[in-house]
Amino acid sequence: MEQSAEQSRSTQTNLATENSAKPTHSDQMVEAIDPSLAQPSSSKVKELKAADTEVPEVPEVPEGHLATSNRAIADQSAQSDQFDATLPTKSPSSVRMAKSIDSPTTNKWTIQDSEELYLINGWGEPYFSINEAGHVTVSPRGDRGGCIDLFDLVSDLRQRGLRLPLLLRFSDILADRIERLNACFARAIARYNYQGVYRGVYPVKVNQQKHLVAELTKFGQPFQFGLEAGSKPELLIAIATLKTPGALLICNGYKDREYVETAMLSQRLGKKPIIVLEQLEEVDLAIAAAQKLGIKPNLGVRAKLSSKGSGRWAESAGDRAKFGLHMWEILTVVEKLAAADLLDSLQLLHFHIGSQISAISTIKDALREAAQIYVQLAKIGANMQYIDVGGGLAVDYDGTKTNSAASKNYNMQNYAYDVVAEIKEACAEGKVEPPTIVSESGRAIASHQSILIFDVLGTSSRPQAGIEPLQPGEHLIIRNLFETLENINAQNYQEAYHDAIQFKGEAASLFGFGYLGLRERARVERLYWECCDRILKIVRQQEHVPDELSDLEISMAQTYYCNLSVFQSIPDNWAIGQMFPIMPIHRLNQEPSNRGTIADLTCDSDGHIKEFIARYSSKEILELHPFDKNDNDPYILGLFLGGAYQEILGDLHNLFGDTDTVHIHITHRGYKVEHVVKGDTMNEVLEYVQYSRGELLESMRRETEAALQEDAITIDEARLLLQNFEHSLDGYTYLSPT
């Protein structure tokens, strides 16, 4: 039954904003078609694996028929980005202790405990899960079959000579994201009987890597998915890569004459560039280029909305935003284009209120304002055909489905419903033809496809367990600590903690005045840590942790030294404190009984991850397994959802370069390595800072020769030094196992 615009609006408002929303008729139908969508992901993956389900072919869709043809895909996949309306808004209060782990003595650890602890079902759905072996699995096609054991995959790749840290890219996840986004819009268009179509574009800035952009345009072909360029170099990538007939090439960012002319001339190659005017001067450039080349361009304007974004990128919108035109400037553009007889070139209205918009209400406010501007532009004679809603569609990094900075309180389908419904309503009221809807979702498309795999190299040392018995004549402070240690129990642990702190402080003072020797001070330290260890075991079993003990877990945490560079691989963690899900990819059927933070290889205290996702707020420590350096098996962690922005923002701090990257494609027999992109060698990173391999080697050879002449080095030592030096130049910038 057809709904009126008014009815449509109220339905979608309920879905996206009211926590008490009931599923609508069509939602229930989808659930009935695929009951597995309501089950936890781990069981889903197992079922699909058993059935070895085929991924349905993406149908060829003629232009103009996307709305209806995509319904089939919509019905399969749109619901998997599920929205749990019953979850509360995330509490801002800091719950610092990870209390989710039971005492090892009371419960045997299960993979369900790991799922719960690392929240993988929240942020990982439908791609990541845990199997019975306690390994993370990847289902690159989501709910549609095929599953790879991530730990086994990494072991295979290492046997093939690939090194850690290693960036894995799953092409099928990329394809699935594009299908999902298009399916969600197709579903929204069908639901609201919207008379326009959807044409998404991928903003190249999010991840410009050649193989990724090439795959993206290939997977996007059935949907006429286009590209967005935000700079001149990105324009060159976009023009040269995008060959899909009818797909849009949105030209954003600062422009000069060459940018504008190149974009316009690409029309002659059958491309569909739309030059979005973001600065007032650009209208003169566009008019001049159009007149010089005799081309009728496709133009757009980026509006500076007064509705503000939220969170870290709030400044991308609002009156003081860096980009976009005020209303008076948009009117000036209209007047100038009219005077140059080019008003019918003005076809698109664009806005972008920032990335990772966690609250659906913020998106709706912006849509409402932008849709009105669109209607007004159409009414004053511009040839309006497109509304480009920019990026902002958020990723649920912590899996909590809340409006916290690392999450979002809506799903992809809610987003599509709101975009379509707002635009439909404004156009219907303004009696204006509904436009083609364009979105520039980057994060939501590129984040899930990559996983950074890295190994633990060591941990900060803690006094070994086992305390020597008390000897006659030991210092009073040692005797006191001993007595404290021996008497710790669930009744007095709080008092014991205060005593232990006091004795440790007194020991430090006595040491300072020379009344305590180094051995005695070391014995005090061991006793103190042993007390803390015992107290912590009791604390973990308490329902309410006394305030003064809430930091004990953090102060007892170990540092896990890992083979990665935060600055190279997760720069947003360092720069803006963005959290990504991090967890071991194996041993998940064993209790992660240690607590740790993650330090990288750089000699910079900022290269230290000290905040992790958690169900409520965040936590300052991550539950990890004990690590033994002498163990032959590596301890491997994965950093997930880092496929957007991180690779290109990464820098060469301490000269740690790009990691090896592997593109994995799922096949009936398992997987196939599609591309291997070798990471930087030391030689390459040294060249970035103008050192030449030849000069470095020659300098070392001369110095070694001089040392040989003076008998300061033996021939064997000289050979080893030069061999190591040369070998390192050709080697990986990260550490390799000895």
Ligand SMILES: Cc1ncc(COP(=O)(O)O)c(C=O)c1O
């Ligand atoms: C103009 C524009 N469009 C699209 C995007 C992509 O945004 P997101 O990654 O949030 O989808 C950005 C990034 O901030 C942007 O500046």
